[in-house]
Structure formats: C-alpha cells, structure tokens
Amino acid sequence: MYKNKELIKISFIGDIMCEMPLLHASHIKNDEYNFDDVFKEIKPIFEQSDYVVGNLETICAGKELEYSNHIYSFNTPDQFVQSIKNSGINLVTTATNHSLDRGVEGLKRNLETLNKYEVENTGTYLTKEQREKIFYKEIDGVKVAFLNYTYGTNTQINGEILNKNELFHVGLLKSQKSEIEQYQLKQNPKSLKAKIAQLFFKFVSLEKWFKIKKIFYKTHNKAFQDNDLSYIDEEYLEVIKSDIKNAKDCADFTIVCMHSGGQFHPEPGKFSQFMMEFMDENGVDAVIGNHPHVVQRAEKLSNGMFGAYSLGNFSISPSSVYIIHEDLPEYSVMPHFYLDKKTKKIKNITFSILKIVEDKDGGITVYPIDKLVDKVDKKTEEEITYNATIIYNRFLGDNKNYLQIKQEYLMF
Numbered sequence: 001m002y003k004n005k006e007l008i009k010i011s012f013i014g015d016i017m018c019e020m021p022l023l024h025a026s027h028i029k030n031d032e033y034n035f036d037d038v039f040k041e042i043k044p045i046f047e048q049s050d051y052v053v054g055n056l057e058t059i060c061a062g063k064e065l066e067y068s069n070h071i072y073s074f075n076t077p078d079q080f081v082q083s084i085k086n087s088g089i090n091l092v093t094t095a096t097n098h099s100l101d102r103g104v105e106g107l108k109r110n111l112e113t114l115n116k117y118e119v120e121n122t123g124t125y126l127t128k129e130q131r132e133k134i135f136y137k138e139i140d141g142v143k144v145a146f147l148n149y150t151y152g153t154n155t156q157i158n159g160e161i162l163n164k165n166e167l168f169h170v171g172l173l174k175s176q177k178s179e180i181e182q183y184q185l186k187q188n189p190k191s192l193k194a195k196i197a198q199l200f201f202k203f204v205s206l207e208k209w210f211k212i213k214k215i216f217y218k219t220h221n222k223a224f225q226d227n228d229l230s231y232i233d234e235e236y237l238e239v240i241k242s243d244i245k246n247a248k249d250c251a252d253f254t255i256v257c258m259h260s261g262g263q264f265h266p267e268p269g270k271f272s273q274f275m276m277e278f279m280d281e282n283g284v285d286a287v288i289g290n291h292p293h294v295v296q297r298a299e300k301l302s303n304g305m306f307g308a309y310s311l312g313n314f315s316i317s318p319s320s321v322y323i324i325h326e327d328l329p330e331y332s333v334m335p336h337f338y339l340d341k342k343t344k345k346i347k348n349i350t351f352s353i354l355k356i357v358e359d360k361d362g363g364i365t366v367y368p369i370d371k372l373v374d375k376v377d378k379k380t381e382e383e384i385t386y387n388a389t390i391i392y393n394r395f396l397g398d399n400k401n402y403l404q405i406k407q408e409y410l411m412f
Contacts, residue, residue, distance in 0.1 A: 007338045007347055008139050011049040012257075012288045013354070014311035014332040015057040016084065016092065018076040020068055021317040021362030026079075031063065033079040038315050039087035041367045045352060045407070046088035049336065050139050053146065054084070054314060055257065055290040056092040056121075059099065060113040061106030071207045071322050072157050073101045078113050085117045091137070093148040093257040095123030095171040097291065100153040100160040107169055123148030123171050123257070131168040134243065136251040142339055145251035147171070147243055147284075150259035151226065151271065151291075155179035156186060173240070173260060173275055178231045210321040221322050225262035225269030232271075237278065244282045252344035253285050261292035261310055264324040266394055268296050268309040280305040285346075286337065294327040295391050298335070300412065306349060308335060308395075315366055318358045330356040331391045334368075336408065350408040351395065353388050370407045 018026075018035070026033045039046075046052045058074040060081050068074045084092065092114065099107055107124050114121045122135040136145040149171040155161055156179045162169065189195045201209070213220040247254040256279050260272045268276075272289065279287050280301035287307040289296070293316060296309035312332030316323065323329055334352040339345070355372055358364045369388050373381045389403040396411065 004338075006341055008051070008142055008341060009049045010051045010053065010139070010144065010337045010339065011046070012308075012311060012335050012337075013052070013054040013089075014314040014334075015290050015293065015316065016054045016089075016314050017057045017316045018068070018074065018080050019317040019320045020071070021319050021358070022315070022364055023068055023076065025359075025362035025364075026077075031077070033077040035080050035083035036086060037363055037365050039083055039089075039366065041365055041371060042354065043087050045334070045368055051091070051137060051144075052089045053091045053093070053257070053288070054089050055096065055259065055311075056084075056094050057096050057098060057290075059094075059101055059106050059110040061102040061109040062113075065102040065106050065109070070205070071210070071320065072154065074098050075102050075106065078117075081113050081117045081119055085119050089119070091120040091122070091146060093123045093146070093259070093290075094121050095148045095150040095257075096259050097150055097152050097154045099124050099150065099170050100155075100162075101158055103158075103160050104162075104166060104169060122146050123150070123259075125169055125171075128168045131171075134247045134250055136247065141341055142253065142344055143251040144339075145247035145254045146257060147240075147247055147254070148257040148259070149173045149240065151261075152176065152179050156182035159183055172236055173258070174231050174233045174236050177233075178228070207321055214321065221264070221324050223262065223264040223324055223327070225265050225267065226260060226271040227262075227269045229270055229274060232274065240278075241282050244279070244284055248283055253339060254283070256284050256287045258287050258289045259291045261289065261296070263291075264293055264327060264329065266294055266296060266327045268292075272309055276307045276309070277301065280307070288335070293323075293329050295331060295333055295395055297397055298395055298411065299397070306346070306412065308333075311335070312391075313356065314354065315356060315364060317362065317364060318356060319362060328387055328391060330358075331387060332356075333391065333395050335411070346412075349411040351411055352408050353391055355384065355387075368407060370405050373405050 058076045125131040210220040289309040292310040295312040298308040336350045338347045340347045
C-alpha cells in the first residue's frame with residue numbers, strides 16, 4: 001500500500017455498474033457468480049491509496065426481488081459486493097437514481113449486504129438515526145467527512161414514491177415531485193401518441209425497441225443535460241446546508257459525492273452547476289460528481305472548492321443497447337487527493353485515466369491506461385492514446401494535441 005509520512009492519499013472512481021451483459025457473463029452455475037475479473041487489473045492502483053471511494057450504481061437486494069432484467073432497473077447478486085470488498089474499495093456511495101429499483105425493501109437489503117461484507121457506505125440509510133449521523137473516516141489522523149445525495153430515484157420508471165416517514169432512507173438534492181409527475185403522466189397518458197406508446201410497450205420491451213431502432217440506423221437514445229431549475233427545493237437545500245455544517249464541525253475535510261446530471265452529455269447542465277455553486281458557497285472542500293456516464297470537466301470554484309462534475313463509468317457494459325458511444329463512455333477518470341497530515345489541507349490532486357475492456361461474452365475488465373497499452377498492438381495503443389487525450393482535455397479544459405501515457409496526471 002502507498003504510504004507517506006506527511007501525506008494521505010484518497011482516491012475516487014466513477015459509476016460501479018453491473019448491467020445484464022456483465023451479469024450473464026459472470027454467472028458460473030446456479031446461484032454462483034464471480035465478478036473478480038472486473039477489478040483484477042485496477043486492484044494494484046487501489047493498493048497505492050489509503051482510502052478508495054466508489055459510486056455503487058446498482059443495488060444487491062437478493063434473488064427473491066429478481067435480478068436485473070430491464071436496461072434501467074438494477075439488482076445484482078451479492079457476490080458483486082464481495083468482489084468490491086476484495087478489490088480494496090473502502091467506501092461506496094449508495095444515493096443514486098437506482099436506490100429504489102426494488103423499493104425500500106431492496107434498499108434495506110442492499111445496506112445489509114454491504115454491512116455483511118464490511119464495505120462502508122453512505123447516502124442511503126436504515127434508520128433516521130443513521131441519516132442524522134455524519135459519516136466520517138479518520139485516516140492517519142485526518143478526519144474526512146463524506147456526504148452523498150442524488151437528484152432522484154427513477155420514480156418515473158419504478159413507481160416508488162417515498163412518503164414523509166420514509167424520506168430519511170435516501171439523501172436527496174430535491175424532492176421526487178418532478179419524477180412523480182412524469183410517472184403519473186405515464187400511467188394516465190393524455191395524448192393519442194402517448195396512449196399508443198403505452199400499449200406498444202406492454203408487448204415490446206424497451207431493450208428490444210432500442211435494438212430494432214439500431215438495426216434501421218435510427219437514433220436509439222439521446223444525450224441530454226439537467227437544465228430544469230424549476231424543482232429546486234429550499235427545504236432540501238436547508239437540510240444539505242445543515243449536513244455540511246455538521247460535517248465541518250466533526251471533520252477536517254468535507255467531501256460531497258453528488259449524483260446528478262443528464263446522460264451521455266460531455267457538458268454539465270444548469271442544475272448540476274447550481275448545486276456545485278451551492279456546495280462551494282457553503283464551505284465544502286470538494287465535490288465528486290457521478291451519473292452522466294461520460295467524463296465531464298473539473299474546476300476550482302470561486303471559494304476554492306474543487307469540483308468534478310462527472311468521473312464517468314467505472315464498469316459500464318459497452319455492449320449495452322442504450323449506450324451512446326460518441327463521447328467515450330468506456331473511459332473514466334480516477335482523482336487522487338493528497339492531503340497534508342499536519343495542515344489538513346490538499347497538497348495536490350492528480351488523476352488516472354481508466355478504460356473498460358469488454359470480451360466477446362460480455363465480461364469486462366477495468367484497466368489503467370498505462371497498463372493497458374502494454375498489452376495491445378500498436379494500432380490499438382494509438383487509439384487509446386488519442387481517446388485518452390480527449391478525456392484529459394475534457395476533464396481539465398486543456399487543448400493538448402498528444403498525451404503521454406502514464407499512471408497519474410497532475411491536476412492542481
């Protein structure tokens with residue numbers, strides 16, 4: 001493990017996903033699954049850090065609640081958590097748009113699974129007392145608080161609506177109101193076109209529809225941003241503001257893991273930018289963003305906060321039918337914070353670039369690019385270098401023509 005007498009190293013990875021291609025590829029027999037291959041090439045990088053944080057973009061709610069069988073609704077076998085633990089990931093954030101894919105029952109079961117395998121977690125909670133308690137970790141004398149919130153919970157897809165007595169289960173950036181309205185409109189379509197669509201999707205799955213559209217070279221999905229500011233809720237902002245104050249009272253360093261943004265769009269939307277500025281104004285030290293499924297920019301805000309809008313996908317399946325490939329969703333960034341033990345301040349921030357490699361059976365392995373280029377032919381190496389340069393420039397707002405491949409790049 002990386003050790004330094006003066007510094008501690010905290011690393012972050014993007015969306016840890018298990019979609020249907022990976023689920024099927026990892027099935028051995030009966031109820032046996034093995035996901036170790038996903039992490040085997042990145043594990044040595046994890047071992048160089050004192051603490052590794054990832055965003056768990058699925059739940060592990062048990063076979064009884066049915067494993068993933070829909071492209072936008074996830075439930076993964078418990079062995080996925082076991083592989084996460086074995087890889088060296090210390091903390092996972094669980095407030096995502098998939099937190100309620102199997103309802104409150106699934107949320108609770110997911111937390112029980114994480115606790116069973118001793119994977120620390122924050123963002124969703126079993127009790128009100130857990131929600132009110134700030135999660136912080138003391139790492140070699142430095143106390144680091146981690147807060148986690150999501151923009152929503154896919155109510156428009158799963159129909160799960162939290163009542164007032166259940167709201168504590170999920171850290172939310174805003175209310176479920178907009179998603180509830182979408183769900184109600186979906187259940188009771190008003191236009192003839194919407195009614196026909198409702199009838200059509202009773203017989204044809206969304207996955208099959210995407211496949212049909214791709215066969216005929218039709219646009220199967222569209223990138224979008226989170227530009228709607230009409231549902232910003234002062235009540236939720238006050239809760240977050242209170243959490244930040246409490247975190248700063250009990251820790252030396254406060255990091256918000258923010259689950260928001262559109263999808264497959266390389267630029268953050270207005271809501272994510274609003275929330276980033278809100279965090280900066282309230283004294284957060286750093287924000288790590290996830291959810292858009294592509295890398296977005298990082299920046300220092302006016303009060304000195306470091307903000308990364310989206311790290312991209314740690315383990316998405318490139319063959320999934322809904323993916324838009326133009327902006328390189330198979331690449332992600334892994335920021336590393338070097339904190340000074342004495343001053344409790346950031347000494348510097350670096351980042352690694354990672355790439356997902358999928359085999360013909362749907363199995364995936366995540367590589368740091370410096371390790372991957374040693375395993376490929378010259379043409380593939382040139383392609384990786386070209387794409388990594390794009391990712392580097394997008395993340396830092398730079399305009400390099402050529403990126404030298406290495407394990408870590410200096411950010412600030």
